[in-house]
Amino acid sequence: MKEKDVLKFFHAYIDEMISLGGENLPRSISTRLGGNLAKVYKSRGITNLEAALRKMYEVLEAEPK
Numbered sequence: 001m002k003e004k005d006v007l008k009f010f011h012a013y014i015d016e017m018i019s020l021g022g023e024n025l026p027r028s029i030s031t032r033l034g035g036n037l038a039k040v041y042k043s044r045g046i047t048n049l050e051a052a053l054r055k056m057y058e059v060l061e062a063e064p065k
Helices: 005-023 025-042 051-061
Strands: none
Touching: 005 051, 025 051
């Protein structure tokens, strides 16, 4: 699976979780997903959240709404 496909899947998964849980999304789920994403960023030497988000959108060829 290509890196871009993985990011698209991850983004779609997060989007679906937010739409299902809304403001009541369980903290344990959001914390775990955030922790997993942080591990990926750390393994790639990404330490700046703003730069990481910018890169994610660049890879997905997307723009934030």
